[in-house]
Amino acid sequence: MKFSIDQASFLEGVQIVQRAISTKSVLPPILSGIYMESKDQNIILKATDLEIGIECVLSANVSENGSTVLPARYFVELVKKLPNIELHIEEGDNGQIRIGYGKSEVMLNAFSADEFPPLQQFEEKNMLSLPKDKLIAAIRNVSIAASSDYTRPIFTGILLEITDGNLLKLVATDTHRLAYTEVRLDKEPSDFNTSIIIPSKSLIEISRIFNMDEGEVTIYLDKNKILFEADHIKITSRLIEGKFVNYKQVIPEEFTTRVRVLRKELNDSLERASLLSRDDLSKRKHNTVKLSIQEEVMDISSKSSQIGELEEMIPVFLEGKTLDIGFNARYLLDVLRVIDTEEIVIDLTTELSPGILRPVDGQDQSLFLVLPIRLS
Amino acid sequence: MKFSIDQASFLEGVQIVQRAISTKSVLPPILSGIYMESKDQNIILKATDLEIGIECVLSANVSENGSTVLPARYFVELVKKLPNIELHIEEGDNGQIRIGYGKSEVMLNAFSADEFPPLQQFEEKNMLSLPKDKLIAAIRNVSIAASSDYTRPIFTGILLEITDGNLLKLVATDTHRLAYTEVRLDKEPSDFNTSIIIPSKSLIEISRIFNMDEGEVTIYLDKNKILFEADHIKITSRLIEGKFVNYKQVIPEEFTTRVRVLRKELNDSLERASLLSRDDLSKRKHNTVKLSIQEEVMDISSKSSQIGELEEMIPVFLEGKTLDIGFNARYLLDVLRVIDTEEIVIDLTTELSPGILRPVDGQDQSLFLVLPIRLS
Numbered sequence: 001m002k003f004s005i006d007q008a009s010f011l012e013g014v015q016i017v018q019r020a021i022s023t024k025s026v027l028p029p030i031l032s033g034i035y036m037e038s039k040d041q042n043i044i045l046k047a048t049d050l051e052i053g054i055e056c057v058l059s060a061n062v063s064e065n066g067s068t069v070l071p072a073r074y075f076v077e078l079v080k081k082l083p084n085i086e087l088h089i090e091e092g093d094n095g096q097i098r099i100g101y102g103k104s105e106v107m108l109n110a111f112s113a114d115e116f117p118p119l120q121q122f123e124e125k126n127m128l129s130l131p132k133d134k135l136i137a138a139i140r141n142v143s144i145a146a147s148s149d150y151t152r153p154i155f156t157g158i159l160l161e162i163t164d165g166n167l168l169k170l171v172a173t174d175t176h177r178l179a180y181t182e183v184r185l186d187k188e189p190s191d192f193n194t195s196i197i198i199p200s201k202s203l204i205e206i207s208r209i210f211n212m213d214e215g216e217v218t219i220y221l222d223k224n225k226i227l228f229e230a231d232h233i234k235i236t237s238r239l240i241e242g243k244f245v246n247y248k249q250v251i252p253e254e255f256t257t258r259v260r261v262l263r264k265e266l267n268d269s270l271e272r273a274s275l276l277s278r279d280d281l282s283k284r285k286h287n288t289v290k291l292s293i294q295e296e297v298m299d300i301s302s303k304s305s306q307i308g309e310l311e312e313m314i315p316v317f318l319e320g321k322t323l324d325i326g327f328n329a330r331y332l333l334d335v336l337r338v339i340d341t342e343e344i345v346i347d348l349t350t351e352l353s354p355g356i357l358r359p360v361d362g363q364d365q366s367l368f369l370v371l372p373i374r375l376s
Numbered sequence: 377m378k379f380s381i382d383q384a385s386f387l388e389g390v391q392i393v394q395r396a397i398s399t400k401s402v403l404p405p406i407l408s409g410i411y412m413e414s415k416d417q418n419i420i421l422k423a424t425d426l427e428i429g430i431e432c433v434l435s436a437n438v439s440e441n442g443s444t445v446l447p448a449r450y451f452v453e454l455v456k457k458l459p460n461i462e463l464h465i466e467e468g469d470n471g472q473i474r475i476g477y478g479k480s481e482v483m484l485n486a487f488s489a490d491e492f493p494p495l496q497q498f499e500e501k502n503m504l505s506l507p508k509d510k511l512i513a514a515i516r517n518v519s520i521a522a523s524s525d526y527t528r529p530i531f532t533g534i535l536l537e538i539t540d541g542n543l544l545k546l547v548a549t550d551t552h553r554l555a556y557t558e559v560r561l562d563k564e565p566s567d568f569n570t571s572i573i574i575p576s577k578s579l580i581e582i583s584r585i586f587n588m589d590e591g592e593v594t595i596y597l598d599k600n601k602i603l604f605e606a607d608h609i610k611i612t613s614r615l616i617e618g619k620f621v622n623y624k625q626v627i628p629e630e631f632t633t634r635v636r637v638l639r640k641e642l643n644d645s646l647e648r649a650s651l652l653s654r655d656d657l658s659k660r661k662h663n664t665v666k667l668s669i670q671e672e673v674m675d676i677s678s679k680s681s682q683i684g685e686l687e688e689m690i691p692v693f694l695e696g697k698t699l700d701i702g703f704n705a706r707y708l709l710d711v712l713r714v715i716d717t718e719e720i721v722i723d724l725t726t727e728l729s730p731g732i733l734r735p736v737d738g739q740d741q742s743l744f745l746v747l748p749i750r751l752s
Binding site: 071074077078081082083096103104105106107108109268269271272275276306307308309310311312313 | 447450453454457458459472479480481482483484485644645647648651652682683684685686687688689
């Protein structure tokens with residue numbers, strides 16, 4: 001292995017694949033490393049924690065093909081601190097890797113590349129491509145509702161449904177709330193239909209790694225794994241086995257109260273109200289705020305025996321009946337954080353039935369369901 | 377108590393005094409609060425952890441004098457989240473404090489102001505004023521060498537010496553290194569002479585709270601306490617009792633090797649070298665790098681059985697003898713972080729005697745001593 005590459009693009013590559021490195025010490029030591037291969041005029045970088053795998057291809061001036069695995073932690077931090085000049089990387093003695101820069105050099109201990117697990121292979125048939133920015137926006141929307149409780153794996157995943165090759169749906173729920181987004185693809189209908197569950201952690205990494213620019217991402221599906229490819233980067237993830245909840249059944253179709261409100265105003269009021277309720281010892285888990293929806297105003301209030309009480313009033317536009325209802329402020333705030341329209345609507349029926357939040361005039365079809373908290 | 381004040385200036389005030397709030401749970405609960413008093417057209421805010429005390433005076437529209445103590449944690453976070461409009465603050469029922477903003481309001485539980493300890497009083501006689509920016513720069517220089525080991529309190533302090541009313545010296549040492557700065561004041565000589573030890577934590581807070589602008593800071597001294605006053609802010613600190621080391625005796629006056637080097641170049645090389653040595657299990661505490669000083673270059677090298685080895689070469693200008701010497705990279709990096717000149721000089725004698733680092737062409741007289749580490 002022998003190649004030259006400029007520090008900035010090398011750093012970008014190693015920082016991308018580093019995201020797959022796990023800090024879990026139960027994994028074999030080789031997985032704390034970044035696989036690096038020089039091949040023709042490319043450098044291939046890879047890392048995996050066996051759940052997610054990231055591969056990145058960089059252009060370089062290669063004079064000798066070869067491969068190695070370098071301990072990610074020191075390697076990435078070192079490359080970050082190297083001067084922004086051309087780096088000369090080659091295999092040295094005793095399996096060490098030499099990085100030369102200017103008149104200086106560093107020799108790093110390396111693992112043998114043979115020990116590194118191969119990334120999963122995919123066939124070309126089950127594939128679909130869509131605009132990156134739409135996929136990223138959809139992931140950001142729904143991932144807020146995924147659970148982080150790994151004792152119930154299904155709820156830590158995001159359902160990805162493709163219907164007729166031209167409608168993509170993402171759904172996540174932790175049983176207290178649910179987020180749904182659909183993206184209509186500019187494609188002819190086809191017989192490409194699928195329904196799989198992807199770990200939300202993998203999808204969140206994907207939304208962070210890919211650039212929010214105009215390009216496309218191509219998705220390859222297999223029985224128990226999925227591959228996303230864009231920007232010379234391939235990200236694979238295992239799938240979660242099991243049956244997702246029947247989300248259509250959960251979402252109410254009718255309502256008796258519809259309230260329209262400015263997103264930022266509701267957000268700021270809830271943040272203040274949450275300050276008082278989130279630490280209250282008697283209801284720490286609930287972070288309850290009360291919404292009193294009246295003709296032209298909504299009263300937002302919270303109370304803590306320890307800290308005090310708060311009452312805010314914000315203007316709203318009401319269709320239907322007035323209603324008092326309690327919610328976990330954090331669940332509402334999570335929704336308001338991913339909606340980017342000026343206004344939102346909340347649909348409600350009784351103080352015990354779920355609330356549905358939607359952006360007003362959003363481009364894609366998104367919907368957020370939040371279960372209420374009994375007030376007394 | 378009843379007053380109005382705009383949110384932005386109120387927030388600035390509460391955030392300043394909050395810095396004195398300790399998270400130590402051994403302190404009485406009242407000290408987790410911020411004392412607030414409305415008096416004539418001013419609001420006085422105070423907080424203390426009994427080691428440091430901060431008082432800040434704000435202008436406000438006061439309609440009723442009075443005082444209270446509010447739990448700092450919730451109070452500051454709430455004020456931070458309030459809209460940037462006029463706040464109406466007054467005493468409510470049950471000793472609660474009401475903060476009204478627009479059509480909304482919050483009622484906070486409060487402590488009784490009587491329980492709050494009075495801040496220390498100072499006499500006007502022992503006082504001295506000097507430019508704020510000079511004091512702040514001096515504190516930043518020397519505080520890097522103060523110890524954080526509270527079992528030996530003297531070394532956690534900074535020696536402040538005033539000679540003839542016109543020369544201020546600050547010194548700190550943790551016994552492995554020492555930092556010295558002197559500031560010559562544009563004043564006529566007087567009989568104001570003093571030598572006290574101030575907790576470095578207090579001085580670091582002072583350097584963070586006061587603005588680095590053109591104003592003056594006035595220092596009032598008492599037997600076991602000190603007061604710094606500027607920008608409508610008063611900061612008091614207890615002093616550390618005991619005898620400081622005789623720093624003049626420690627600083628060598630002669631040397632046989634003087635090397636001049638670009639600060640940034642040395643800094644970047646040491647950062648990379650430190651990456652390899654800082655985690656090496658056999659010498660974790662030492663973080664040793666080797667400097668080989670030759671006629672026109674300095675070789676900087678480090679080695680770790682675990683990670684690998686590094687060797688850098690940077691150009692230097694040498695007067696005197698060549699020398700190989702080992703240092704703790706962190707101690708050198710701490711010095712290079714606070715020196716802001718383009719070049720520095722290092723004075724050395726043997727591989728076992730201390731190195732002295734100085735800025736080249738710095739305005740104030742600063743000097744940093746670092747003990748070497750035996751190489752073999």
